[in-house]
Amino acid sequence: MRFQELRAGRRFLTGSAVVTDGDIRAFAEVFDPQPIHLDFGAAAHGPFGRTIASGYHTLALSWRLWIDTGALGADALAGLGLDELRWVRPVFAGDRLSVEVEVLESRPSASHPGAGIVRLALSAHNQHGEVVLTYRTAALVRGSGG
């Protein structure tokens, strides 16, 4: 979708995905090999009483759910940044996540003629309706004239 269509105020609800214990382990082994993600014994003494998904994992999965809406399609040119990510609640094996996405701003880019800057707010929640993470991100997106 070109940036002109991703108007401020538009909202999207993604599909959902279950986070399995295998997913948690596979991600953590590559990107976040801490006991709290991989070691049942150690995690039992941690604040959550069991292993939890890496926050980098739940972040990336939230982004995947957004990509799967097809709203960006082939029009994202580059990711610019990410702000105010808060891991509000832990994500456990078996949790099902889905994401609400709101367009905060969409405007022509000053430095990339024909393209625009789109700012999004994402909020992922689990099967209990509890928010697990929130963040904002900005991307450079093709314009309808591009």
Added chain:
Amino acid sequence: MRFQELRAGRRFLTGSAVVTDGDIRAFAEVFDPQPIHLDFGAAAHGPFGRTIASGYHTLALSWRLWIDTGALGADALAGLGLDELRWVRPVFAGDRLSVEVEVLESRPSASHPGAGIVRLALSAHNQHGEVVLTYRTAALVRGSGG
């Protein structure tokens, strides 16, 4: 390392890792299946002229390099948040990344007696010494009395 040892001003330099084309594809297929990461033809017409690693991938890899220093060890209790992530430059297949980490703040937690809040600034650079991403993050970390 307990939060008391992760004193403000301490700096760490991580080891390095090469991002291969296979790594880029494997991550993007699961978490960020956009043409700019997966489609050589489409990416050739994008701003970088070729496929680039997902920003979520380079973020997670930067975190992995930090974890591999062993500085947190088994003492991280939970990730709290992440701020001001900027994807400053693209990461291409074959790039070698390493990360500088500075402790910005380390103080006792008000809500978790015995634990502390540690704030870190991470800055990843490539084999040319160019910064590719920067961000700040905060974690809850065990204390020496815990």
